Amino acid sequence: MNKLLWFLPILLFFYSCSSEEDKVNLEPVNNTVTKAGRNIILMIGDGMGLSQISGARTVNGGTLNILRCRVIGLQSTHAADKYVTDSGAAATAMACGEKVNFYTLGIDTAGNPLTSIVEIAEMNNLSTGLITTSEITHATPAAFYAHQSDRYLYENIALDLIGKGVDFFLGGGKKYFNQRTDGLNLLDSLTSRNYQVRDDLALVSGNQKAAIFIAENIPLTYLHGRGNVLPDAVTVAVQQLNQNKNGFFLMVEGAQIDWACEENNQDYLMAEMIDFDKAVGRALDFAEADGNTLVVITGDHETGGYSLMDGSVENHTVQGQFISWLHTGTMVPVFAYGPGEEEFKGVYENAALFYKFLDFYGLDQ
Ligand SMILES: [Zn+2]
Numbered sequence: 001m002n003k004l005l006w007f008l009p010i011l012l013f014f015y016s017c018s019s020e021e022d023k024v025n026l027e028p029v030n031n032t033v034t035k036a037g038r039n040i041i042l043m044i045g046d047g048m049g050l051s052q053i054s055g056a057r058t059v060n061g062g063t064l065n066i067l068r069c070r071v072i073g074l075q076s077t078h079a080a081d082k083y084v085t086d087s088g089a090a091a092t093a094m095a096c097g098e099k100v101n102f103y104t105l106g107i108d109t110a111g112n113p114l115t116s117i118v119e120i121a122e123m124n125n126l127s128t129g130l131i132t133t134s135e136i137t138h139a140t141p142a143a144f145y146a147h148q149s150d151r152y153l154y155e156n157i158a159l160d161l162i163g164k165g166v167d168f169f170l171g172g173g174k175k176y177f178n179q180r181t182d183g184l185n186l187l188d189s190l191t192s193r194n195y196q197v198r199d200d201l202a203l204v205s206g207n208q209k210a211a212i213f214i215a216e217n218i219p220l221t222y223l224h225g226r227g228n229v230l231p232d233a234v235t236v237a238v239q240q241l242n243q244n245k246n247g248f249f250l251m252v253e254g255a256q257i258d259w260a261c262e263e264n265n266q267d268y269l270m271a272e273m274i275d276f277d278k279a280v281g282r283a284l285d286f287a288e289a290d291g292n293t294l295v296v297i298t299g300d301h302e303t304g305g306y307s308l309m310d311g312s313v314e315n316h317t318v319q320g321q322f323i324s325w326l327h328t329g330t331m332v333p334v335f336a337y338g339p340g341e342e343e344f345k346g347v348y349e350n351a352a353l354f355y356k357f358l359d360f361y362g363l364d365q
Helices: 003-026 050-059 087-096 117-123 154-161 186-192 229-241 256-262 266-290 352-361
Strands: 039-045 071-076 127-135 168-172 196-198 210-213 248-254 293-299 307-312 317-321 332-337 346-349
Touching: 039 087, 039 229, 039 266, 039 352, 050 266, 050 307, 050 317, 050 332, 087 117, 087 352, 117 127, 117 248, 117 352, 127 229, 127 256, 168 229, 186 196, 229 248, 229 266, 248 266, 256 266, 266 293, 266 317, 293 352, 346 352
Parallel strands: 039 248, 039 293, 071 346, 127 168, 127 248, 168 210, 196 210
Antiparallel strands: 071 332, 293 332, 307 317
């Protein structure tokens, strides 16, 4: 055999290896700060992993608003002291940029208060909003304004919300404001701080700060009469918050996705997923028209170890199974749409989201 021909496959082998390596090595490292946008809408499907999204896509006939996003990443959700997180530690990481201990809110592992993206936004004269289908004092929204060693200290958490400057909030948990063991009436405190305090989203008017309590305590499920308050709240909130030309930060939580998975109840899960996705659609419609708004959609962790065993897109049916009533430790997807969306590609820790938000606004911690 000609010596050169004998050597050719080896040369080709090395060439292909080095070219693969070159591709990896030449991948641009994008640390560029993007300051092209003004507003962020962070949408958290509590307990929403890839199977929850896949199942909802199937029962919705193969489509979802979430899937309108062009950029997808993955975030790792573990807490500082546990592999499988709770909602408080996960939301604190996203809100404050640091992994913290299980069941804590807005404090680091040494007990010192952290500063959340909502607090930083308020300090920089941006508007802020929090919307949830759980109590407004529940772990996920609370991580954006509260600093407590125990996520179940609901009356303390309600106190933390007063005077924080959040311009629009909606959720349950009214009793932690007006039926308190200390006798305080925090609804009066909100009114004296120029909030319109309402029990019905439809009664919100003008651009005055709004506190909307959709339940004394726990809001209804979508299947049992909650109606379209979640998507409608997004529409009302963005109209109000967008009056501030400095920009806004709005967090929207589909809280009962998690509760459905904890009950291992697929019908409940799919109804909550579709409702959350309608809310995502409202946010994306606004962002498309506005051009200055980044929408980020993610979960805080997966719940239930939900898997799809069979299904039919044509018939809009899925046969899912849960392996647990608890949270699980799998990574969860992050979808992004709008200016700065490229920053959300790749695989990162949940705490990285906070820094991506700061970079978007061009703000410091
Ligand atoms: Zn959660």
